[in-house]
Structure formats: structure tokens, C-alpha cells
Amino acid sequence: MSGDCDHHCGGHHEGLPSCGAQKGTRGGVPEFAERLRKKSRRVTGARKSILDILSRQSHPITIRGIHDQLPKGDCDLATIYRSMHLLEGMGMVKRYEFGDGQARFELLREGDDGHHHHLVCTGCAVVVELHECGMGELEARMVLSHGFTRVTHKLEFFGLCPRCQGG
């Protein structure tokens, strides 16, 4: 199928907005292609397109969001779902859930553990990326006090952004 990547940020969708600001600078797609090959996974047109789209997002994007940005019927929804599982399993994307029933994904660069959180506006759904998190010690305390290991956490913030504070 096609194989080219040439999508421009498509305007506004009602879901969570994701206008603008390229995030990853250099076209990281080849970097990911390499990672795929190393695990004997194929670098297909669909995956390239998906990675390409992911690489130009500044916020987590939904499966449907990805699909909508792909030229016409370039790639089936099922394929995107399958790809996201694969990429997630390979640690190339991270899954987020903002509580609206749809999973959202963000690309993870090599060596990036992607550990950060989001501040989501409950009014317009704008997303702000947060990079501080001081959860480390709390997590550690939990390990000790409850005997759990491999403790991770999911943390997201919700509130009203300046624009939605009407009045």
C-alpha cells in the first residue's frame, strides 16, 4: 500500500485537541524502523504511517485520531489497534487513559521511559504535558509497606483551563 508519509496537521477534531507543536524534531521514523527490525518485526507501510503520525503529535492521540489522519482508507482500524499493541509491547509507545473510554498513545523515543503526566481540561479537553512528578518516594514507601514489587503508577490531572473558566 502507500507508504509515504505526508500528512499535515488536520485542523480541529472535537476530541482532545492536538494542534500544533511538533514534538520529536527529526523524523524519528527510521529510528523506530530499526527497533522493529531488531525484534524481527516487519517495517510495513502501515506501521511507518502510524509512527509518522505519532511522531508529529504533541499530545497523546487516540486510535481513531490516528486513523483520521491517515490518507483515506490507507490503513484499517484493526491494523492500528494491532500495531499499537505491538508497539506498546515493544516499549515504543505508551498508553494513557483519560477516562473517556478511549485509549491514547504517545511515542517513546529510544531511552525515553516516557514518564510524565497530563493535565486535561474537563471543559475543552486541552492537554498540558507535565514533567514533574515526585512520586518516586511515595512509590518506594509503598513497596516497603505492602511488599509489592515492580510498582508503577498512573497519574493524570483534570481541571478547568483558563479559557474554560467562563466568567
Added chain:
Amino acid sequence: MSGDCDHHCGGHHEGLPSCGAQKGTRGGVPEFAERLRKKSRRVTGARKSILDILSRQSHPITIRGIHDQLPKGDCDLATIYRSMHLLEGMGMVKRYEFGDGQARFELLREGDDGHHHHLVCTGCAVVVELHECGMGELEARMVLSHGFTRVTHKLEFFGLCPRCQGG
């Protein structure tokens, strides 16, 4: 030191286990009936049963979990879904999402803001309730630095409980 988990539910249940341990002591149902009346909502048999079941849980429970605990076909699933929306809207229950696609609910006593989090075992799904959270200042900083108001957060921890650490 200690590695005690207060739970010891076999693991037969598929979903998240909810070992007995009554939580709210006194039958709080009448308290809730009162709250319902105050908002001109009816105290129906279905609601009483649901509140009763919720009141005897020690961890968040799913809709299906509630349904399974109701005598035979005592109350329709749709009714439980509708009730949970109502109760959530009235601040009588709090919704949690542990990432497995099903919502879970916990009853909130009068004056209880229900602010706490959970430590969920990724192996057997045992749930430990956590009551510390030190997110307050982080939240406040967020308000200031991004101009958001009414900021809240969702925070859940995941890890392997002592029993599931075998191997």
C-alpha cells in the same frame, strides 16, 4: 520488615477480588436513603439493594460484581448502570478505573470526599487501599503554573503483590 498484606482471598475470582471484610460498619443504607429523598430521588428497592451491597465492600466493585451479588434477577444491569450514574452525580459513590475496561465504584459516606488511591496487583488483582497521597502541593503548583482551576487527579498504583512474586 513487614510484608503483610491484609488480604488473603484465594484468587478464584477472575476480576478483582473483594474479600469479605465489611467496611462501613453500621448499615449506612438509611443514611443514603435520606440523601436520596433530599434530592427528590426515589428510594427504590433496586437502589437500596445496590447501596447495601456497596456498603459491604472493602474495595471498589464493578457493575457486574454488584449484579452478581444481587439475588438472582433482582435488578437489571441497565438499572445498576443508571443508578451508578445517579449516585455518582450525587456524590454518593466514586468511580475508579483500573485500566481493565470496567469502571469500579466505592460508596462515599456523608462528608467523605473519598480521596484515596489503590495499589492493584497486576498478577492477581488484589487491591490495597492507600490513604496517603501528598499530591496537594503538586496540584497547587499546577494551578498556579498553568492557570487551571478545580484541579483534581486520578492516581492508581500497580505492582506485584507478595504472593504473585514467585519466580
Added chain:
DNA sequence: CACAAGATGCAAATGATTTGCAATTAGCAT
């Protein structure tokens, strides 16, 4: 260039949650 392991498209299947609608019921007035 042939091949087998992988991938993909399409349609049908799941699973959780919602909704339309007619039948029932709780809470208040009579």
C-alpha cells in the same frame, strides 16, 4: 525470484455501557 513468517483487510464477535419505550412504582395528595 521463491518462501515462510508476519501483516493486513474485512467482517463478524466481544464486552462494557447506553438508550428507547412500555410497564411499574414511590411519594404525595385526596
Added chain:
DNA sequence: ATGCTAATTGCAAATCATTTGCATCTTGTG
């Protein structure tokens, strides 16, 4: 008690996000 009306419920059908079966097509390799 009895009646009345709005709130509720059961049931079935509808949504929605996500999965999966399967036949067909591709990629990476020899």
C-alpha cells in the same frame, strides 16, 4: 386506603471501543 404523576425499571436493541477469525497479501531472506 386510593389515585395520580413523575420517577424508575426491565427488556431489547443500539452504541462504542476494541478483538479476532480467516483468507489474502507483503516483507525480509536465502
